[in-house]
Each structure stands twice: as structure tokens, then as C-alpha cells.
Amino acid sequence: MIQDRYKPTFLRKLYPNTKLWMCLGLTITVVALGNTWYSMVVLFSSIVLIFKEKYYLEFKVVALAILLMALSMFVINGTLNPVNDYSKDPVFSFSLPLVTFKFYSEGLDYALVYFRRIAPLMAGLFLLFRTMNMTDLGIAMNQGGLSYRASFIFITTFQILPQLNKEMHQIMDAQRSRGLETEGTLWKRFSSFIPIMVPVVANSIMKVQQQAIALETKGFNAQGIKTVYRDLNKTFADHFLKWFSIIASAGAIVYQVYNTFFRNKLI
Numbered sequence: 001m002i003q004d005r006y007k008p009t010f011l012r013k014l015y016p017n018t019k020l021w022m023c024l025g026l027t028i029t030v031v032a033l034g035n036t037w038y039s040m041v042v043l044f045s046s047i048v049l050i051f052k053e054k055y056y057l058e059f060k061v062v063a064l065a066i067l068l069m070a071l072s073m074f075v076i077n078g079t080l081n082p083v084n085d086y087s088k089d090p091v092f093s094f095s096l097p098l099v100t101f102k103f104y105s106e107g108l109d110y111a112l113v114y115f116r117r118i119a120p121l122m123a124g125l126f127l128l129f130r131t132m133n134m135t136d137l138g139i140a141m142n143q144g145g146l147s148y149r150a151s152f153i154f155i156t157t158f159q160i161l162p163q164l165n166k167e168m169h170q171i172m173d174a175q176r177s178r179g180l181e182t183e184g185t186l187w188k189r190f191s192s193f194i195p196i197m198v199p200v201v202a203n204s205i206m207k208v209q210q211q212a213i214a215l216e217t218k219g220f221n222a223q224g225i226k227t228v229y230r231d232l233n234k235t236f237a238d239h240f241l242k243w244f245s246i247i248a249s250a251g252a253i254v255y256q257v258y259n260t261f262f263r264n265k266l267i
Helices: 016-033 036-052 056-080 105-130 134-143 148-177 186-191 193-217 236-266
Strands: 092-095 100-103
Touching: 016 036, 016 105, 016 134, 016 236, 036 056, 036 105, 056 100, 056 105, 134 148, 148 193, 186 193
Parallel strands: none
Antiparallel strands: 092 100
């Protein structure tokens, strides 16, 4: 059997805390700068890296959300926003059998202000969090000074939903093989809900008990210095990206403050 080998890429090898700083820097710069060109560069660069990291199948849900958000924002604001100056000619229009849509520049600009802040963050944060190993994040949080109990709770919270989703699909396949109808009318789907959820809840309770026993046998509550089975090392790229994110965030905040309080007064 041919198996794919896991080859860590540049993003996957970054220290988890570095990615958190990058998320902070990306959020502040996109929101504070409010520059359309910068936002589009972040958006398309994130999409290219997502394809390079081979997460395009998972990103399709986020991409669909971005497309629906763009369609709704530009259509609604471009045609019905109160800021539109209807005394001027529309930028463009198109007609359907029953209605004609006229788009005005004021509404389109208003929609662009919010779209250029939301869409790049959806793609960029998806990329950074998806390439982050949750186990490594827990180790990094513990090395950063967070207690091992808090880091364990934080990581376990993110692992609950994927595990429940996986168990639900396995139970649905098992119940289908036994003749349970999960497709069809609304009543059939509702009646198949209980035979699926009862095993899911029962398995979750059993796994919690097993995890509690495993933690006790491994000395989770024991006093003393805790150790990890692997060490995470920071590279030059980690230090560079961390401080670059901090400096970029501070610069974006200063730029926004200058535009808000000083530039308007000078004008």
C-alpha cells in the first residue's frame, strides 16, 4: 500500500505562539489600515497558501460564506442603502423580468469598507489556525507560563467538536447498515435523530470516564514539575515574524489614531 508521508511545510513548522502573534497582527492591520489593496493582497495570498497547503476541500465552506457575504453586502447596500444619492445616475444596472437593480457608488463603497475587513480575515485566520497543531499549541502555552490544567482544558475544548462529528458519522453509517432510514421526509429524519444521538451521548460519557481514569493513572493532579514528550524550538523565522507582527500592529494603530484625531484637524 502506498501511503502519503507527512512533510511539514514552512507554516506548519512555525512555533504556535508565533502564529497567534501573526493572527493578532493580521487582524489589527486589516481593520486599522482599511486599505483595499492591502486587504485584497492578504485575501488572495491566503487563498494561494491554502491551496499550497492542500486545505482547499475544507476551505470551500469558508469560500462559499465569503461569496454569499459579498453578494448580499454589495447587492443590498448598492441598491437600498440610505446613503445612496438617488439623484445621480447609477453606476450600472441590470434588469430581470420583474425588477430592475440599480447600483449606486455610495452603497458599493459602503459595502466595500466592511467586505475588505471581513473577507481577508476569514481566509487568513483559517489558514493560520488550520496549520496550527493543537498539541503543539498546548505545549507552547504551557512553556509560555500558562498552567498545564488551563492549557489542557483549552486544547480539549477544541478537540471535542471534531471527535463528536467523527463519532456521529460512524454511528450514522452503522445505523444505515442496520436499515435505519436517515434520508427522506422531515418526519423520517426526525425519527432517526434519537437512534443516532443516544449512542453519541452514551459514547461521550464513556469516553469522559475513560479519559478521567487515564489522567489519574498518569498523575495529572500530582504535584511537581510537569514534562512533555517533545520540545518545541523557536527559529529565526519565529522571532522575525513575531516582532514584525508586533511592529506592524503598533504602526497600524498609530496610523489610525493619526488619521482620526490629527489629520482631520489639520484639514
